[in-house]
Amino acid sequence: MFDKIHSTQSTSQELSASPAVSPKASTSRTLRILLTSLVAIGALYAIFSAAITSPQDLFFVTERAQTFVTIFLGIFIEAAPFLLAGSIVSGFIAVFVDQQMLERFLPRQPILAALVGASLGIVFPVCECGVVPVTRRLYEKGLPLSMGIAFLLAAPVINPVVIVSTYAAFGWGTVLIGRIVLSLVIAFLVGLLFYRAAPGETLLPDIEHAHHAAHAHACTVPSPMDPLGTRFWRSLRTAGDDFMDMARYLIIGSMLAAAMQTLAPQAILMAVGQGPVASVLAMQTLAFVLSVCSTVDAFLALAFTHTFTSGSILAFLVFGPMVDIKSALMFMGVFQKRTVVYLILLPFLFTLLFGVFWNLNIG
Amino acid sequence: MKITNPRLQSALKSLALFGLAIFLYTRIVNGSLLFYINERFAWFTLAAAIGLALVAVSYQPAWRRLAHRDDAHEHADHEHADHAHAEHEHAAHEQAGHDHGLSWRGLFIVMLPVMLGILIPPRPLGVSALATREVSVGAVAGMPAAIRAATAKTDAEKNILDWAYEFQSADLKQVVGREADVIGFVYKDEQFGDSAFSAARYVVSCCVADAAYAGLLVQWPAIATLENDQWVQVRGHFELIDKDGQTVPILIANSVENTPQPNQPYLYP
Numbered sequence: 148m149f150d151k152i153h154s155t156q157s158t159s160q161e162l163s164a165s166p167a168v169s170p171k172a173s174t175s176r177t178l179r180i181l182l183t184s185l186v187a188i189g190a191l192y193a194i195f196s197a198a199i200t201s202p203q204d205l206f207f208v209t210e211r212a213q214t215f216v217t218i219f220l221g222i223f224i225e226a227a228p229f230l231l232a233g234s235i236v237s238g239f240i241a242v243f244v245d246q247q248m249l250e251r252f253l254p255r256q257p258i259l260a261a262l263v264g265a266s267l268g269i270v271f272p273v274c275e276c277g278v279v280p281v282t283r284r285l286y287e288k289g290l291p292l293s294m295g296i297a298f299l300l301a302a303p304v305i306n307p308v309v310i311v312s313t314y315a316a317f318g319w320g321t322v323l324i325g326r327i328v329l330s331l332v333i334a335f336l337v338g339l340l341f342y343r344a345a346p347g348e349t350l351l352p353d354i355e356h357a358h359h360a361a362h363a364h365a366c367t368v369p370s371p372m373d374p375l376g377t378r379f380w381r382s383l384r385t386a387g388d389d390f391m392d393m394a395r396y397l398i399i400g401s402m403l404a405a406a407m408q409t410l411a412p413q414a415i416l417m418a419v420g421q422g423p424v425a426s427v428l429a430m431q432t433l434a435f436v437l438s439v440c441s442t443v444d445a446f447l448a449l450a451f452t453h454t455f456t457s458g459s460i461l462a463f464l465v466f467g468p469m470v471d472i473k474s475a476l477m478f479m480g481v482f483q484k485r486t487v488v489y490l491i492l493l494p495f496l497f498t499l500l501f502g503v504f505w506n507l508n509i510g
Numbered sequence: 511m512k513i514t515n516p517r518l519q520s521a522l523k524s525l526a527l528f529g530l531a532i533f534l535y536t537r538i539v540n541g542s543l544l545f546y547i548n549e550r551f552a553w554f555t556l557a558a559a560i561g562l563a564l565v566a567v568s569y570q571p572a573w574r575r576l577a578h579r580d581d582a583h584e585h586a587d588h589e590h591a592d593h594a595h596a597e598h599e600h601a602a603h604e605q606a607g608h609d610h611g612l613s614w615r616g617l618f619i620v621m622l623p624v625m626l627g628i629l630i631p632p633r634p635l636g637v638s639a640l641a642t643r644e645v646s647v648g649a650v651a652g653m654p655a656a657i658r659a660a661t662a663k664t665d666a667e668k669n670i671l672d673w674a675y676e677f678q679s680a681d682l683k684q685v686v687g688r689e690a691d692v693i694g695f696v697y698k699d700e701q702f703g704d705s706a707f708s709a710a711r712y713v714v715s716c717c718v719a720d721a722a723y724a725g726l727l728v729q730w731p732a733i734a735t736l737e738n739d740q741w742v743q744v745r746g747h748f749e750l751i752d753k754d755g756q757t758v759p760i761l762i763a764n765s766v767e768n769t770p771q772p773n774q775p776y777l778y779p
Contacts, residue, residue, distance in 0.1 A: 179615070210638035216630045218639075221546040221718035223623050224534065228551075228558035235561065383568035390565065391523050391612060395619045402622075408719065412642045443716035446779060450722060 178479060182399050211409055219405035222438060222473065223398060226276045229440070230397055231390055233277025237284035238386030242378050246289045246361040257293060261338035264297030265331050268305035274441050275303035275468050276397065279477040280389045286354050286481070289361030292346050297338030299478075300494060303441040303468035304330035313464070316445035322461065325505070329465045333497040340493065349486045396480050400473030404438035407472065411436065417454065426459035427502035431495060434467030441468035458506030466498040512613050519612050524569035526620050531562035533624045542632035544774050547717040634775035635712050635721055636739040637697050643723050670694050670711045671724045671777040677759055685748045685759050690726070692761075693769055696740045697725060698733060705731050706760065709744050714776040724777065727753075730763040743769040 254260050273281055282299045286292075303309065304326060313323050346355050373381075413433070420429025430451070439447055448463050470491050478487045513519050534555050537543040543552055663672055670692050676685060694709035702708060710725035712718070728744050736742070746763040 210636065211641075213630065213633055214635060214639045216626050217545060217633065217635055218718050220623055220627055220632075224537065224543070224546045224555060225551060225717035225719075227530070227534070228554035228561075231558050231561050231565070235565075380568045383565050387523055387527055387565040387568060390562075391526065391616070391620060395616050398619050398622055404719065408642060409639075410642065414643075437719055439720050440716055443720070446715045447720050 178484065182476075182479075186399055186402055215405050215409045218408050219401050222401040222404055225440060226397055226401070226473065227394075229274050229276040230280070230393055231386075233273050233280045234386040234389040234393065235383070236271065236273065236277065237280040237389050238382040238384070240281070240284045240288065241385045242382040244288060249285070249288050249290065253291065253294065255291070257339065257342040260291050260294040261297045261335045261342070264291075264294030264338050265301040265334040266305060267294070267298045268302030269307070271298075271302065272306040272308060273302055274306070274309070275471070275474045276440075276477070278302045279396075279474065279481060280393050283354060283481045284389070286346075286350060287357035287361065289358055292344055292349060293338040293340075293342040295338075296341050296490070297334045299334075300337055300469045300490075301330050301334030304465070305334075309441050309445075309468070312442055313445040316449050321509070322457070322464070325461050326464045329461065329498070329501055330468070333465065333469070333494055333501070336497060337490070337493045344486075349482055351481060351483060354481060393477055393480055396477040397473055400438065400476030403476070404436065404472040407436045420455065420459065423456060423458065423506035424499075424503050426456040427462045427499055427506065430455060430459035430463040431466045431498060431502075434463045435471050437467070438471040438473045439467065444468065456506045458502040458504070458509075461505055462498045462502035465501075466494060469494045469498075512611050513617075520569045522617060523612055524566045526617060527562050527566035527569075529621065529624055531559045531566060533627060534559040534562070537627070537632075541773055544776070545632050545634040545718075548714050548776070548778050549774065550778065551716070634771070635718055636695065637710075639712075639721065640697060640710075640723060643721075665689055666691050668692070669777055670709060670726055671713055671779070673726055673759075674724050682750060682757060682759060686750055687747055689745070689747050690761055691743070691745045692726060693741065693743050693772060694725065696736045696738055696742055698736065698738055702727060705729060705733060707733050707736060709742065709761070711777045712775070713779055715779050718776075721776065727758060727760045728763050728766070729760050730766050732766075736766070741769050741771045743767045 254263055268278075271278075271281055278299055282290075282295050285298075286295050290298075310323070310327065313326055317323055341349065346358050349355075350358060416429045416433055420426040434444070437447070444464060444467050448460050451463070452460055475487060475491055478490055482490065513522065537546070538552060538556060538559070543555060547555070665688050668676070668690065673685075673690060673692070692709060694711050697708040697710045699708070706727055706729045708725035709728050710723060712721040713724050714721050726744075728746070730736075730744075743766075744761060744763050745765045746761045748759045749762050750757050751760045752758075
């Protein structure tokens with residue numbers, strides 16, 4: 148399966164390589180154009196979706212715009228502290244952790260690497276917003292690709308806070324165990340699939356460069372024994388850079404999620420999602436669109452337990468923290484677009500598979 | 511367009527971070543924070559405001575040091591051994607093409623929440639948000655009863671969500687005749703008939719992204735005088751009616767009075 152991905156990647160790479168435009172410039176420009184047009188389309192649709200024929204229609208449109216702003220700010224204000232926490236962790240890793248230290252402790256063996264990556268969340272308790280800057284920083288320090296991906300996907304669930312909140316919502320039982328085990332397994336599998344991927348074709352060029360440099364032990368800044376105070380402030384400054392960088396993706400992601408919430412009626416999902424397969428698809432879509440924090444999504448999932456199959460509830464709890472609109476946007480700050488697509492599709496397919504299997508055999 | 515002057519870069523980043531910190535802080539002070547997130551998470555917002563301010567301050571030394579250099583600095587090769595390490599690191603990053611450079615567009619995007627928050631007067635979710643949400647008459651569909659196990663509230667203290675739980679956990683017959691006194695916003699819809707409306711609240715467990723509808727069906731002949739989104743205090747007692755083949759509780763109102771919007775517009779599970 149992975150060989151196929153690999154070959155399509157390299158051909159498109161060759162095709163897009165034009166001498167005039169450097170790949171980095173063209174990637175970031177296409178990314179910007181893509182993002183801007185997505186937001187513009189979303190906003191325009193939000194405003195003009197209802198044909199304005201009377202003052203009353205206009206009233207409803209402005210009401211909708213108000214709802215959009217409230218939901219957007221809600222998601223942003225809720226996520227900002229966690230993104231900041233992740234950025235600060237990233238800043239401190241940048242200044243205080245050196246590559247050799249990381250290399251010494253991390254396994255090179257692919258299966259072990261993906262496994263360690265999937266369970267790294269216990270050590271770095273970060274949720275889905277904070278995990279992205281931390282992963283990016285660890286890549287710059289030379290973290291193996293597969294381990295980082297397994298970490299990125301699993302950490303939002305495999306951390307003490309989320310486990311406790313899932314326990315609070317569902318108690319000790321199949322949902323809690325299923326959520327932890329499935330998240331670990333899927334993150335591990337996706338990480339493993341990326342084992343043979345070349346970092347140059349997966350990571351954004353600038354991060355790949357640092358990643359490469361870390362491996363070659365060349366061009367690395369020797370860890371200076373500056374006074375602790377200086378290093379502390381430098382960490383915070385790096386955190387600020389990271390926050391400013393990632394906040395752009397978070398903000399655009401929140402706007403897309405808010406636009407979806409303002410426009411797409413949930414009732415359709417409820418009506419469609421009944422069978423063992425359809426229910427899983429419906430809950431996965433809901434998780435993707437809602438973009439709720441993994442720390443509280445368990446409470447939200449409870450609301451659906453009476454109306455949805457248990458496999459689909461599990462899919463909601465496993466897929467949502469891995470990928471949703473806002474985290475997918477944030478992935479774009481780390482990975483190349485093609486990789487982001489795989490990072491959405493692979494967890495989606497695996498979760499679907501396990502969710503349907505659960506419905507047919509266990510639930 | 512990239513901002514090429516490094517001094518301006520640092521100054522703008524610092525200002526933007528400080529602006530976000532002040533934005534979050536003022537949301538807490540003016541109470542509009544509760545229009546966006548569950549009160550339980552207000553501590554995180556406060557911590558973020560402090561953290562952002564601290565991070566904003568951290569740019570200050572670099573900023574001052576950079577002020578002594580000419581703007582050609584960023585093109586300089588990084589062979590200057592006497593560079594401050596922070597700048598060396600930064601130069602190395604630039605060299606590696608690490609896109610920590612701020613563009614005007616990036617700055618604009620980061621400032622969007624502040625601009626929208628200031629330009630559009632903050633308001634909690636209202637009836638218009640129900641257009642895309644699940645509205646089930648009389649009861650909340652499968653609300654997490656487990657997590658608020660035994661609420662020892664008297665009937666007079668019960669809010670709309672408490673009643674919704676009551677309908678779910680207890681035998682419906684047992685609510686008949688009990689008195690309720692609740693506050694909610696008016697939601698009028700054809701499905702409620704022409705002498706009833708829903709007194710509604712949003713239930714928010716994390717932020718408004720997960721807001722769910724909770725509402726009581728209220729029978730009140732003078733609904734023509736009520737407007738959607740208007741906050742009302744409803745007093746009355748429950749009866750059971752048959753609606754589309756389903757038995758649902760309805761609050762027979764003795765009085766429906768206008769009331770100011772509560773400081774906490776949402777209910778928390």
